[in-house]
Amino acid sequence: VLLAYDFSGILSIIDVGGGEGKFLRTVLELNPDMKGTVFDMPSTIETGKQRLNGNPCGGRYSTIAGNFFDLVPAGADAYILSGVIHDWDDDHGVRILKNCRRAMAANARLLLVEMVVPEEDGNCFSKLLDLNMLVMTGGRERTQSEFRALFDAAGYKLTRVVSTLAPQSVIEAIPS
Structure with missing residues (x-):
């Protein structure tokens, strides 16, 4: 996943909901x-x-300890959330994204590492993953249009979706 995205120009990054930090250390x-x-x-x-x-x-x-439902630290060139938004319903997802937006400078980037499910109904595998997220966390997998709607509600513009060799894509947005 990380080799597919060009991180050039990013000198500082905050891994929001980054767990124990393995993903960030790899970045x-x-x-x-x-x-x-x-x-x-x-x-x-x-x-x-x-x-x-x-x-x-x-x-x-x-590291910084805190709760992304309350606030997110300011001052980074990019904010990355890997496998975070799919854990939450739309209302909670927008709340997390709005808190990131409040922390971001006008030229910062938001990066989500998430599965982007096809718009059409034909993919049985993605439907099973979506159902799994609903049952396990109350969250869901989303289509590109659904990510765009979340971004619109939280004050972002979707700029691109970078496909990878993994099931996850890197979804990039900027403040609108």
Whole structure:
């Protein structure tokens, strides 16, 4: 997934809902000029710190504890949410995205790493994944049009969807 997206021009990134930080550490390993921060719940941040051996990525990695339903830290060139929005219904998804928007500068980018399901009804696999998300978390998989609607409601413009070799795509948006 990460090799498909061009991170050039991004010097700082916040991984919103980034868990223990494995995804962000991979991003930083692939982009040696970038600094990154994982933002997640205090208990998750603490667990991640306990599992780390020293400071990864040459001191370019940091953590902030908090709740993305309350606020998101400001000041990054990009905000990435990997597998976060599909955990939530539209109302909660828009709330998370609005909090990211409030933290973003006018020239920042929002990156979602999510499955983009086909617009037509023919894909049985994507329907099963959608049903699984509904049952497990109350969330859902979404089409490109549904992501666009979330972005519109939260103050973004969908700029592109980057397909990858994995089932997930990188969905890029900018403040509108």
